[in-house]
Amino acid sequence: MKPKGKGNQLSSPAETSAAPVVDATRDAMVVAIRGTLGAAVVDSMVKPGDDIWVRVSTESWRNSIQKLKDVHGFDYFCFLSAIDWLPSPFGRGEDDPSEPAPERDSTIRPGYTGGDTRMQLLVRIVNSETHLGINVKADVPNDSYTIESISNVFAGANWHEREAHEMFGIGFTGHPDLRNMYLPTDFEGFPMRKDFPLLARMVKPWPGIVDVEPLPGGDATEEESAS
Amino acid sequence: MTILNDPVSAKLGNRQQLSYIASQAADARLNVELETEGMTLNIGPQHPATHGTLRIIARLDGEQVVWAEPSCGYMHRGYEKLTEVRTFPQVTTLVNRIDWLGSFANEVPFILAAEKLMGVEAPPRAQWIRTILFELSRIANVSLFLGDLGVQLGAITPVFLAFRDREYVLNLIESATGGRFHPNFDRIGGLKDDLPAGWIDETKVVMKKLRNFCDEIETLLFGNEIFQSRTRGIGVIPRDVALQYGLSGANLRASGVDWDLRRDQDIALAYNKVDFKVWTHPDGDSFARCWIRLQETREATLIVDKLLDGIPSGPVMAKVPKIIKVPEGEAWVSTENPLGEMGYYVVSRGDLGPFRVKIRSASFNNISITPWLLRGVYVPDIITILASLYFILGDIDR
Numbered sequence: 140m141k142p143k144g145k146g147n148q149l150s151s152p153a154e155t156s157a158a159p160v161v162d163a164t165r166d167a168m169v170v171a172i173r174g175t176l177g178a179a180v181v182d183s184m185v186k187p188g189d190d191i192w193v194r195v196s197t198e199s200w201r202n203s204i205q206k207l208k209d210v211h212g213f214d215y216f217c218f219l220s221a222i223d224w225l226p227s228p229f230g231r232g233e234d235d236p237s238e239p240a241p242e243r244d245s246t247i248r249p250g251y252t253g254g255d256t257r258m259q260l261l262v263r264i265v266n267s268e269t270h271l272g273i274n275v276k277a278d279v280p281n282d283s284y285t286i287e288s289i290s291n292v293f294a295g296a297n298w299h300e301r302e303a304h305e306m307f308g309i310g311f312t313g314h315p316d317l318r319n320m321y322l323p324t325d326f327e328g329f330p331m332r333k334d335f336p337l338l339a340r341m342v343k344p345w346p347g348i349v350d351v352e353p354l355p356g357g358d359a360t361e362e363e364s365a366s
Numbered sequence: 367m368t369i370l371n372d373p374v375s376a377k378l379g380n381r382q383q384l385s386y387i388a389s390q391a392a393d394a395r396l397n398v399e400l401e402t403e404g405m406t407l408n409i410g411p412q413h414p415a416t417h418g419t420l421r422i423i424a425r426l427d428g429e430q431v432v433w434a435e436p437s438c439g440y441m442h443r444g445y446e447k448l449t450e451v452r453t454f455p456q457v458t459t460l461v462n463r464i465d466w467l468g469s470f471a472n473e474v475p476f477i478l479a480a481e482k483l484m485g486v487e488a489p490p491r492a493q494w495i496r497t498i499l500f501e502l503s504r505i506a507n508v509s510l511f512l513g514d515l516g517v518q519l520g521a522i523t524p525v526f527l528a529f530r531d532r533e534y535v536l537n538l539i540e541s542a543t544g545g546r547f548h549p550n551f552d553r554i555g556g557l558k559d560d561l562p563a564g565w566i567d568e569t570k571v572v573m574k575k576l577r578n579f580c581d582e583i584e585t586l587l588f589g590n591e592i593f594q595s596r597t598r599g600i601g602v603i604p605r606d607v608a609l610q611y612g613l614s615g616a617n618l619r620a621s622g623v624d625w626d627l628r629r630d631q632d633i634a635l636a637y638n639k640v641d642f643k644v645w646t647h648p649d650g651d652s653f654a655r656c657w658i659r660l661q662e663t664r665e666a667t668l669i670v671d672k673l674l675d676g677i678p679s680g681p682v683m684a685k686v687p688k689i690i691k692v693p694e695g696e697a698w699v700s701t702e703n704p705l706g707e708m709g710y711y712v713v714s715r716g717d718l719g720p721f722r723v724k725i726r727s728a729s730f731n732n733i734s735i736t737p738w739l740l741r742g743v744y745v746p747d748i749i750t751i752l753a754s755l756y757f758i759l760g761d762i763d764r
Binding site: 223226 | 438439442444448451482606609612696713715738763
C-alpha cells in the first residue's frame, strides 16, 4: 500500500458538532456511587454523553452489585462477561506456519479504569426507570481465577457466569450449578482465553490482510467509495 | 435438581399468576395422592418448536413439569473468538448470521460501535436508509414468528400467509442490498450503495400489504378462542423477574415495562425523527407477548412509511480511510432488534481488528428464564411458552 497522507484524514461530523463536554447526570451518578460504595470503588470513568465505567475491588464484587441494585435502582441485568487482557501470542492468525513466529509484545495493558490482573470481569446493569446504564468491572485474581457469584443478586447472571466459566475458566463461588453451557463436558482448555489457539488458523493462515489491499490500477477516486 | 436462587418469586402480586399457581398446586396434590411416577421428557434437539436445535430436558410428575432445563450449544460457532482474527469490516459478515431472520439489524449496532470509537458519523441519508432497512428486517423476522406461532399451536393456515407476505419484504431487502438473508450492506461510515430507482414507491405498496397481513392474523389467530385459551394466563412473567433475567424486546414490554431502545436512547439512527407508539401490555403472559409483536409489526410498517416520506438527499458514505484502523477504546452500543436488545461491547487496541467483542444477544437472556418459567407448567404449555418467548437458535448460541 502506498502511503497516502490524505487517506488517513477522518471526516467526522460528530467531532465538529457540539459534543457534550460535561455530562451532569452521569457525573452526579458516579459521585453518588462513590458515596454508597466508599472504598470499594477503585476507579471510575465517565465518557460524556456515552457511558459510565466503574471498577470495584475483587472482595466487594457481589456486595457492590447488590448495593448498586438496591440503592441506585440498577435493576435490569444486561450481560456479564470477561475480558482477557493478555495480547494474543498468535497475533491475528496470519503467520506463515512454515516460518518461526515473530516476536510479539506480551505486556498486559488494561482498558478503561485500569486493572492489575490479566482477567477482568465486566457486567452491565441498567436502571429501568431512567434507562441509565453502567459498566462495572472487577479484577479476577491471577492465581485462583475465582470470584464471588452474583447469580443470587441477578438470577439472569446464572447462565452468563456458566458461559464465562467454560470460556475463560473463571470460577464463581456460590454459583448453584457451573456446568458447561456450550462445550462438551470433556472439553479441555478455555477457548476464549487469548493463549488458546484458534486451530483453523494454525492449520491454514487467513489471508485477511489481502482483502484491504488496493486493487491494481486503482486511482484517487477510489477513496470516495472506500469500504 | 437445580433450584434457582431467586428472591423475587416470593412477592408475586399478579392475580392471574396466583390463580395459575393455585391450579398447579391442586394438581400437584392430586399427583401426590395418586403417586405418579416421575419421568424425564426430552424435547429436541430436532423438534419443530425449537427453531433449530435447542434441547429441553424436562422432568415430569404426571402432566406437570417439576424441573426443566434447556441444553444449548448444538449450534455454537464461536463468533466472539472469530471476531478477534478478523478486520472490522469483515465482522459484519459474521454477525449477519446471529439472528438469521433479521440479519441487517445485527450489523447496525456493531457498525455503530465502531463508528463511535472512530468518531465518525454516517451522513443523514445513510442513517435514514439504515433505519428503514432495520425496520424491514424486523417486519420480515416478526411476520414469520406470527405465522409460525399458529403452527406450533396447531393452526396450519397462518404460516402460509406469513411466508407469502414475508417474501415481499425479502424481495425489497434483496433489491436494495443484494442479499435476501445476509445483506452485509452496512459499512463503517455509511452504506455500500444508495437505494435503487423506484424502491420507495414499491416499499409503500408492500407496507400496505403487510398491514393487511397483520389484520388478517389478528382476526384469524388472535381472535380465535382456542388460541386465546391456550395462551392467556400461560407463562406469566412478572415485571421484576423480567428485569432481573434481562429480558428484552416484546418479552419485557409484555410485562408492563415501558422501555424501547428505539425511543429511549440517543443513537445515530433516524428514530427520533418520527413519532411512533411503543406498545406495552400489563399481563405478562404468552398472549401478551404475541400480541405485542403483532402490534409492533404493524407499527414498524407505519414507521417505514413515515421515514420514506422524509429521506434527506445527500451521500450515503462518509469519508473514511480505505484501511480502517479503529482507535484504542471501549464502546457499548445496543439497539432494539426484532428479538430484543442486541448489543456489542467492542474493545479496540488501535488495530485493524477488534481486541475483544462481547456479543450480547437477546435470545440468550430471553431463554435463560425458562428454568424458572417452566417449573410447574403442563406439558403442552411448554410449547406455548417457548413459542411466545420467541428465540432464534443462532441468537442463543452465537
